[in-house]
Every structure is written in C-alpha cells, then in structure tokens.
Amino acid sequence: MGLILTEAIEGIEPSSEEWRQKAKRHLNNLAIPQGSLGQLLSLAEQLASIKQTLTPSVRRKTVVTMAGDHGVVAEGVSAFPQEVTIQMVGNFVAGGAAINVLAESAGAQVLVVDMGVAADLSEYVIDGRILSRKVDYGTQNMSKGPAMTREQAIQGLEAGINLAGDLVREGVELLATGDMGIGNTTSSSAILAVFSGLSVQEVTGRGTGIDDVALKNKIRVIQQALDVNQPDAKDPLDVLEKVGGFEIAGIAGLILGAAYYKVPVLVDGFISTAGAMLAKELAPYSLDYMIAAHQSMEYGHKLMLKELGLQPILNLDLRLGEGTGAALAMTVVEASTRVIGKMMTFEDAGVSRDAARVND
DSSP states (O other): OOOOHHHHHHHOOOOOHHHHHHHHHHHHTBSSSTTTTTHHHHHHHHHHHHHTSSSOOOOSEEEEEEEEOOGGGGGSOOSSOTHHHHHHHHHHHHTOSHHHHHHHHTTOEEEEEEEEOSSOOHHHHHTTSSEEOOOSSSOOOTTTSOSSOHHHHHHHHHHHHHHHHHHHHTTOOEEEEEEEOTTHHHHHHHHHHHHHOOOHHHHOOOTTTOOHHHHHHHHHHHHHHHHHHOOOTTOHHHHHHHHOOHHHHHHHHHHHHHHHTTOOEEEOSHHHHHHHHHHHHHOGGGGGGEEEOBOOSSTHHHHHHHHHTOOOSBOSOOOOOTTHHHHHHHHHHHHHHHHHHHOOBHHHHTOOHHHHHHHO
C-alpha cells in the first residue's frame, strides 16, 4: 500500500536552511572570485539543502516520461491527430526518440509511464518496456465538462507520488519530468490561465505548430472550457479535475513524491511546469525541490516560470517536451555537485584571496 495524497502533502518539509547556509559559506571560500560560477553555485546550494550534505550526488538519474491523451483534441486544437501519442510511445520504446538520445548523453535512464493513453499498451507493459499507471483511456473533452473525476485526479497524483518513492528506494538521486500527449498544451494553457489570472489569449501558444486560424480556435476552446467548468484557483484538485490531464497529474505527483522523499526534480517544459504549478499549489514547500531545466519556446512557459519564481538553467529554443530539456540540464546539475564536492578552497589550494580579486 503506497502513500495517499494527504499523507504526502502533510509530509513535505522545506529543504534545510541550515545546510543551505553551510553550503553558501563553503562556496564563498572556494578558490575563485566570489560568485564567479553564477547559477552553478545557487544550484549547489539548493542540492546541499535538499540532500543535507556538502557532497551531494546525482549520479543515478531517471527521466520519467508520462503519457496521456486528451479528449479536447476533438475540437481541433492540435496540428497532429491523437494517434501520434501511441506512435511516439512506440518510438520511446524503440529507443529512437529525442528523449532516448539526450538521456543517454546525460547517463540517465528513461522510464515511460502510461498514465492515460487512449489505446491498449498492454503488450509494452507485459514486456516490461513501459509502466502502466493508466487512470483511463484519455480524458474527457474539457470544453464540454470536467476532464476527469476528482477520484481520477487523486489517482493520477498518487501514481506519481508512489512512483517517485519506488525510484528513490531503487537508488535514484535525481528525477526529471517528461510528457507525451497530443492536446496537452491546451490543458496546460488552461491551468496557467486559472492560477495566474491572465487571459486565455495571453497564455496560449501554438503548441505543435498550429496556424493562426487554429490558434484562434484553440483560444476559443480553452475559454469555453473555463466558462463551462469554472475551475477554482484556490482548489488545485478542482483545477486538475476540470481542465487537467492524466499525464499532468502524474507529473505533479512525481514532483510531490520527490519533495516528500527529499530528492531534487528537474522540471522540463510547458506541460511539466503545469504539473509543477499544481504541485506547488497542493504543497508550497515542494517548490524547494524543483529545478527549472529550461525555458521553452511555448509562449506561456516563461509566464509559468515567473509565477513559480524559478530561474531556468537553459534557453535553447526547445519546444518538444518528452523530458528533453530536463535531460540536457542534468549535466549542468551534476557539474554543480562537482563544484561543491571537489573544488578546493583558498586554504586547500594555497591561493591568496588577494590573487582571486586581482583575477576577477
């Protein structure tokens, strides 16, 4: 029997301020001009505060790519048909997708999870090539009514929470989120609109590359979904139920689980950050464990990062999802552990502080 949602939320504690300050003092004493490694130093501080050590390790890395379908695709909001979701899962399984290639370069495992693909993936599950935490065969059309029931929303979150627990018990030291699901930028834009209070037009982008006519339709559909469902911004479960997705629920749960088990989690792009917004609203301290991997080209992503107060590591004009940006950022996160764990201090290196100032 795994953790239930309320237990996980109640068990999430802030990362250690004591260890953050210890890390800051240590990093300020490295044989470099103070602050000269920029964001690597703040990452090292965060990792030290999470793992409560000055020698944090993230060698064991896993990208969890959550897959799910969205009933709202019936409204013509995507440039691709729903069948592409299952086709891309097949590509992940074959090892030929972008996430496979980029995770390999980072020395990370890719774990594909069926949260709600609108197809039978049991062949892949039986072969052990993907995990099934399927809540249903795709969400309902959110422009007509709730995307899912409240019970399904909780089920999706708990699946992510307990998967994080399983991976941590296996020794994983750094988690990363990924997604696959045609129609999921529509759901993510709706989530952003609810939590930010911004207009649908302000938060909605082109997703898979839709044209102007399709973008206008997408904005209309999202607005209709908000008007029909009236999601309550003060109740994140209600937001997930009304306009969410099963893979977004899984991502939010994975982030909550990472926070509960005190493991850092790299948040990928637009869809993953929608999950991060839900996690933060459910458990504010979960934010301490999140690392923004990159800033996506999807217009609303920078608005999400601003809402969360997260600074992205990379800005490479990515807009693919799958966990690709998170996989790329893993090497930077690992580099920050080397900075704090292996670099010499002024005293160790026999370098005078005056010399460091001259070289600044």
